[in-house]
Amino acid sequence: xxxxxxxxxxxxxxxxxxxxxxxxxxxxxxxxxxxxxxxxxxxxxxxxxxxxxxxxxxxxxxxxxxxxxxxxxxxxxxxxxxxxxxxxxxxxxxxxxxxxxxxxxxxxxxxxxxxxxxxxxxxxxxxxxxxxxxxxxxxxxxxxxxxxxxxxxxxxxxxxxxxxxxxxxxxxxxxxxxxxxxxxxxxxxxxxx
Numbered sequence: 001x002x003x004x005x006x007x008x009x010x011x012x013x014x015x016x017x018x019x020x021x022x023x024x025x026x027x028x029x030x031x032x033x034x035x036x037x038x039x040x041x042x043x044x045x046x047x048x049x050x051x052x053x054x055x056x057x058x059x060x061x062x063x064x065x066x067x068x069x070x071x072x073x074x075x076x077x078x079x080x081x082x083x084x085x086x087x088x089x090x091x092x093x094x095x096x097x098x099x100x101x102x103x104x105x106x107x108x109x110x111x112x113x114x115x116x117x118x119x120x121x122x123x124x125x126x127x128x129x130x131x132x133x134x135x136x137x138x139x140x141x142x143x144x145x146x147x148x149x150x151x152x153x154x155x156x157x158x159x160x161x162x163x164x165x166x167x168x169x170x171x172x173x174x175x176x177x178x179x180x181x182x183x184x185x186x187x188x189x190x191x192x193x
Contacts (some may be wrong), residue, residue: 070147
């Protein structure tokens with residue numbers, strides 16, 4: 001077994017709830033589509049990954065954890081779950097999104113405010129589009145394969161699960177470089193600086 005030279009780095013920046021809300025409302029509006037809780041937490045993850053790969057920092061932030069349904073940033077999951085519970089209890093909606101469709105225990109959200117692309121930098125918009133394109137066209141089974149094994153993200157998740165720990169950004173970057181034949185050592189150095 002390889003010995004780590006540095007501690008696990010599962011978070012580059014703290015979770016930014018306002019940024020999460022704005023990004024999800026933008027996705028809904030820009031793509032004209034409702035989002036499930038699953039969609040939102042995976043879009044968050046992939047947006048942060050693609051932006052960090054290019055610029056060494058996430059768009060939203062948070063600690064990347066290896067849950068049963070793949071990599072998740074706990075704060076985002078809990079935020080969306082809270083919206084669902086609050087709606088059931090009081091009929092309230094979050095500020096930028098609203099529950100638009102409920103089926104059993106799951107619900108879908110759509111934007112309740114218009115979010116202009118000027119809210120984001122060009123690099124953030126590029127990362128968001130890459131995130132959307134990376135998995136939003138997939139079926140449930142394809143998405144599960146993607147996040148559990150058939151991609152750089154899935155490989156980082158597998159490693160974290162085997163070692164019973166959070167997902168290390170070094171693993172995400174190393175697996176990305178392995179899959180795409182790139183070299184992001186400068187980003188690894190930047191995020192540890």
